[in-house]
Amino acid sequence: MPCGGGDIGLNVWVENGEILFYLSRSGTFDENNLFPKLGRVRLNLQPNPFTAGAKFRQELKLKEGYVEITGGEGRQATMVKVWVDVFRPVVQVEVNSSQPIRVEASYENWRTQNRELLAGEKFATSLKWSKLKAIQYKDEVQPLGNDILFYHRNRDSTVFDLTVNQQHLIKVKGQLINPLHNLTYGGIMRGPNMVWAGTSSGKYSQADYTAYKLKSKTPARTHQLQMYLHVDQATTLTEWQAGLRQIIRQAEAGKKNAFRNTQKWWRQYWDRSYVLINTESASSADAAWQVGRNYQLFRYMLGCNAYGKYPTKFNGGLFTYDPVFVDAKYPFSPDHRQWGGGTFTAQNQRLVYWPMLKSGDFDLMPPQLQFYRRLLPNAELRTNVYWNHPGASFTEQIENFGLPNFAEYGLDRPAGFDPGLEHNAWLEYHWDTALEICLMVLDLERFTQQDITPYLPLLESCVNFFDEHYQYLAGRRGAKKLDQNGHLVLYPGTAAETFKMANNAAPTVAGMQTVLSRLLELPATYASTEKRARWQEMLKRVPTLSFREMQGHKTIAPAKTWERKQNTEIPQLYPVFPYGMYGIGKPDLEVAVNTWKYDTDAIKNRNYTSWHQDNIFCARLGLTAEAAAITIQKLQDSGRRFPAFWGPGHDYVPDHNWGGSGMIGVQEMLMQTDNRKIYLLPAWPLDWNAEFKLHAPYKTVVSGKVVNGKLISLEVTPKERRKDIILPKE
Known part of the structure; x- marks a missing residue:
């Protein structure tokens, strides 16, 4: 345990x-x-x-x-x-x-x-499937009187040096942060x-x-x-x-x-926060009780890295163990984990940290947010070196020194291929996950009212990258940098890792629209009139979402166009989560519901394991039965000795983005927020009795008790926020 x-x-x-x-x-x-x-x-x-x-x-x-x-x-x-x-x-x-x-x-x-690490063992390092030899250097252990001293000190040459050389950054190596x-x-x-x-x-x-x-x-x-x-x-x-x-x-x-x-x-x-379900029975045979118990157990695991310099790793956190007990095909040392140690995959990491807002664990969020803020100089420097324009280029899989992973960058790159791009079928043009980190910062400000001024350079640089880079690319293709409507042409892009070589991918459009809109909503003290005018002009250049008809219904399209499909995500619903453009009490909810129900690509890619966020989509769309069923699948006992050691799924054990996405879904079933509005029980099953305490924007705490679908007690702090509570219609 x-x-x-x-x-x-x-x-x-x-x-x-x-x-x-x-x-x-x-x-x-x-x-x-x-x-x-x-x-x-x-x-x-x-x-x-x-x-x-x-x-x-x-x-x-x-x-x-x-x-x-x-x-x-x-x-x-x-x-x-x-x-x-x-x-x-x-x-x-x-x-x-x-x-x-x-x-x-x-x-x-x-x-x-x-x-020398075995070929499979290298997957725990930044070399992954590279054929380069990886030497694991010994530790030093010695008695000091009646003490035992143990340590490892890195040699002068590390994978940082290898990566900088590979990615044509030697001339700026001295300017790069090297952790x-x-x-x-x-x-x-x-x-x-x-x-x-x-x-x-x-x-x-x-x-x-x-x-x-x-x-x-x-x-x-x-x-x-x-x-x-x-x-x-x-x-x-x-x-x-x-x-x-x-x-x-x-x-x-x-x-x-x-x-x-x-x-x-x-x-x-x-x-400060809890979700307890069906505690009157407290039976492990009760699937809903398991959901509540395992929600708490996973939150405990998150609390164990409250104050780390680095984010809690999605692929095992601090709690990996002998890999042969994860899968017999991993006969390696206890140091092993799939998908790297110092490599942080943004699509997965975000799910570990989103639940901390509603659980009020704001003091646990800096490791993730500071990670990006700390690496901002490296991200800006690589943009400048490769393309000679401003903005921070954060890739989807990012090393702890802010560059793309060595193996994922592409080990057999064609001559003349843009050195700023990953030659990688899954990760090419996958930059927009940084926008989700920006939204997380903006939500932290909205929830806590704390000063986020130190993060503003990060937020500005991330949106600036997309505005600058796609004008740069359009200018290289032709005489005009914008389309006939004055919008950016977000091509080539990607809708998560699934819809590739995309034009105006839904997550990118939703991310830019949402982050820029939220920047403009910040209190006046955060930016000058001139800066706000620039944000407003940038927002006007962001294209609109695309739609398509599926099985006779209007749905959100994953992009305007794309050239291939290859993974199992549902990025056409990212405007629902994380970006909140659709949801309870918001316009055109039916279009988003149709996307879940009738989009055959979305239907094919439904899944509950690991980083899949179907439970969150369903909760935000008010689909109670579906949200509950998927949440039970996701947060049921892991089958391992510790109930919250899920996985391996797509990643490893214990799978922290599995637990994180489960937590988010439970929270969204209980409470959804839209600026000052607080919707209670938007997707809560009638047979799940619960006691809960969750946090909402503007330093608000909501606690209550639900019995047979009815809210029998409610406490809102501060009291004046009680007027913003919206209960389900009878």
Whole structure:
């Protein structure tokens, strides 16, 4: 089961009478941009309270955010508590027993020598299917008195250098942000009653490892173990070690209140938002109850990377584990995950972060939003180098240094092919997902009223790119940069990864219209009259959505034209979600409903797994039965030991965009907002009783209780927002 806090995640389990857990922390990327674990910890207690036949219980204390393991027989009763400090990068293990016991704690590392990654293993790196050799360099592990120090420091040459050279950016290399340079990560394991006990070796699952051991000095009723973790782009190893010592000093100074403060954080986390369904039965046989329970479990996993420097990864977050238990065809080390470690796929990442608005988890959003803001200089620089015009070119699959993924860029590129483009059938011209991040920033302002001035350069640069680039392309094709209506010709483009070589793709049109309109709606303090006039002119140049007749009904077209179809998305409904041009209480809802019901491309591509967002579409269209049925499919128990470890679907386990899209759908079934309007129960089934607390725009909190389809209690804060609540018609 998962356990974590701050930006640290653990997988905790008991096997053969021993407690094991993996260590993972946000921001650990090696030379190949693989996202490795920091190691594995194994605890052996003697006498062993977890032997066969003894009483045993392992519980995730969700409200307090820790794992409790109890066992024993006869007069021996032992409790082990595993928790992570939310405010400092420290993992704590506390052992309490009714009888004196001994503890042996092993730090296990499988990266003990340089090793060439197997072809399939490279899919966890930025090299993916490239035939280039990928060496995983060893970690350094050593005893320091009675402590165990472990770390990895990246070599001077990394996949960043390889990518910059590949993508013709050598002349500006010194201007590019390089997060892999001097990156050092690791930590120290120690315990106040523990002494160095030597090494041993073994094999777990598919990976050989070396164990570095501590043991208790004497038997005792209580034992403690700490792992202090540190990640930094330190100029020298000495500097990194000094930073680690500072973490230890700060943790020691605050240890008296650390657990209490962490519990307090988790309690307020659960208090600020929740969705509880059919709790009166609380039966795992009840599909709706599973939806509510797993909504909460997944939100816990999101809370474990509240304050990471990097976004929660869609393909496993902090909680990946031995891949052979995901699929037998992955006989690799615990570091493995499909679709890369330092590569962030925007179509997937967005679904992890959209639910945080209505759950009120605004403090969890900066890792995703700052990721784009931090990489803005790199995105603008590549636009300038390739096309000599302004604007930020963010590609769909983006490295943590802001460039396209090395393998996805195209490894067999034709001579003379535009170096700014990915030679990739799926990703070519796929830039518009950055507009969704822009909308997320604008929604953050609308929900919280917080100042988003630091993000304005990002928003402006993203819309500016489309306005500039498509005039640039049209100017290269002919004498006119706009069509006969004065609109941009958004060609070549793409409607997600499905409708390729598209003209005026629906997601791009909807994204530009929505983001520019919302920029113009910002309070006057955000922009000068001149800047607003520029936004208004830009908005006038955005083309309109295209439509087509399907089975005798008017529907939203995925684009004006396209040349091929190749994936399974439904981008013709992106004007519904995320861009909200259609929905409950908005004009022409029937056209969007027709698109879901009668568009044969949409029907063919319906799916509930992974990143598919059919449940969200149906909720926003008021299709209650369909929304409920797909939500049950999406948020039912995963079939793995932890109910919210979904996948692999299209991605990996645990699939975080699977859980995120499930959360969004539940929220939209309960509450939809349109500026100041708040629609309650727009797609809520009559037989789903619920208690909920959700957040709405303008610093509004809505909580209530639904029984048999009726809202029997409602509280709105502030009270004056009660007038903006709209209930379903009887």
